[in-house]
Amino acid sequence: MSSAAINASLANPRVNLMPRSELARRERDRLVRGWVWGVLGAIVVAALIIAAAFWLKYTADQRLAAEQARTNNLLVELASLGEVSQALAAEQELTAFRADAMAVDLAWAPVLAKVTGVLPGDTTVTGFDFAVGAAPTGDDPTMQAGITGTVTFDSPTPLDIVPLIRSLRGVEGVLFADGQSLSSDSEGGSYSYLLNVIFDQTVYSGQYAVAEEGGE
Structure with missing residues (x-):
């Protein structure tokens, strides 16, 4: 300091x-x-x-x-929206039921036209008896039987039934065709033919089929 x-x-x-x-x-x-x-x-x-x-x-x-x-x-x-959902569900259910019930729906006129188209012009179809087959299964419809039955037609002259049957077998939709019987009246003025015919499932209309998902 x-x-x-x-x-x-x-x-x-x-x-x-x-x-x-x-x-x-x-x-x-x-x-x-x-x-x-x-x-x-x-x-x-x-x-x-x-x-x-x-x-x-x-x-x-x-x-x-x-x-x-x-x-x-x-x-x-x-x-x-519950009522709307119920209505849509009911509509889908009814649509599916209709599709099942109408799976074998077809128009008879086009089926008969396929047969009459190969018959001679002077013949007359006098009757037919067809039974509808099974519902489509998703397989090839051209290989599944659709309707099976018989067709009866009359002709004023005897016919060579063999080429006629061959022509019928070549018709689109026909799986099988063959003659069953031939008859004529006592005076020989009319001849009646009975044919067996099987059509495939392409004759079904498919009008009520349910559209698959993803389809157009």
Whole structure:
């Protein structure tokens, strides 16, 4: 220390006359104030955390209420569409039933036209007896029997039945054709022929078949 500083300190002497008890009290007061501010700070922080938690819960409840209201609205809309769904289901069921019931639907006129188309012009079809076969199974319809029966026709002159049957076998949709019987009246003025014929399932109309998914 310099001589000037020593002289200054000697010229202005300082003596702490504060009692030790007062110093201790002031120290305690400082500690108490520190603890009080610390507790107050902790309370404020805790209050902020609690407020934030309540705010998050409030906003979550609001979102939940909105989603529940949306769900209820959707349920109401679905309930209102219940009758439409039932009607569509009934329509599909009836369509499937009709498809099964009408699977062997056909028009007789085109079938007879296939037979009469190979007969001579002076012949007359006098009768036919056909029985419808099984419903389509998805196999090749040209290999499955559709209708089976007989056709009777009259001719004023005797016919060579062999080429006629061959012609009938070549008709589209005919799986089998053959002669069964021949008869004539006592005077020989009319001849009656009875043919056996089997058509494939292409003679079915398919009008009521249910369209497959993915089809046009």
